[in-house]
Amino acid sequence: MSFGMEHFYWSxxxxxxxxxxxxxxNAAQYELDRTxxxxxxxxxxxxITLRAYIPRIDAREAVLEGLEKAGLKSMH
Structure with missing residues (x-):
């Protein structure tokens, strides 16, 4: 899967x-580690990182939930 911006961490x-x-x-953890x-x-x-690109809190929370499922430890 490619979004065309491999050198930008947002992909x-x-x-x-x-x-x-x-x-x-496994794939989620791999992508998280690379990111x-x-x-x-x-x-x-x-x-703070997500807020710079996702102003809507509901959308930001959905992305954060996915990252947590990938293995990111949240502080909220």
Whole structure:
């Protein structure tokens, strides 16, 4: 799956969140690990990172839920 922006960490956030929501744990964890290498601040404060691109809280919470299912530890 490719969104055409492989060097921008947002593609990895999208993939990890979607795969996490779909229950594809191994693929989701792989994408999350790759994304955290590109965007380490996602680990320490995911809400701030996500808020920069997703202004609607309901949409941001859905992405965060997918990332948590992929293995991201949330602080909320």
């Amino acid at each position: 990895g956030i999208d993939r990890a969140a979607v795969l996490g929501q779909l229950g594809l744990w 955290l290498k590109q965007c380490p601040e996602l680990r320490s404060n995911p809400d």
